[in-house]
Amino acid sequence: MDLSTQIAWLFTLAIPIACIAWTVTHEEVFKEPHEYCLKRSHNGKTIAERKFFYLFTCEYCFSHYVTIALLIITNYTLLFDGWRGYIIAGFALVFVANVYMSLFALIRIDLKKVRLEAEHEGEKK
Secondary structure (H helix, E strand, O other): OOHHHHHHHHHHHHHHHHHHHHHHHHOHHHHHHHHHHHHHHHHOOOHHHHHHHHOOOOHHHHHHHHHHHHHHHHOOOOOOOOHHHHHHHHHHHHHHHHHHHHHHHHHHHHHHHHHHHHHHHHHHO
16 A cells, blocks of 8 residues: 555545444433543552553543554554554554544544633623
């Protein structure tokens, strides 16, 4: 696969990684499992238990595992064939997916701010 195709795949594959990681760690549909994992990550008896459950509450951490699953499904490599390409692809995908999630978070904050300002203006009138 030529480099331009690899880069296109990088930015495309990062989209489902970001979507899955964000949805599992932030959205209402996973609220109960998220709260359970959050509680276990704070109150677990062992450090291994606390760290395991923390993985499901942090979008950055969780995106690593989603990336590994996607690499297995797609056999995507970046720059090199074989294990070196998988490692580079994995870290590059995590990076791009987290940029996407950061941008999404900023957009959501800005939209919420605009909505609150509009509600505040509506209350003044």
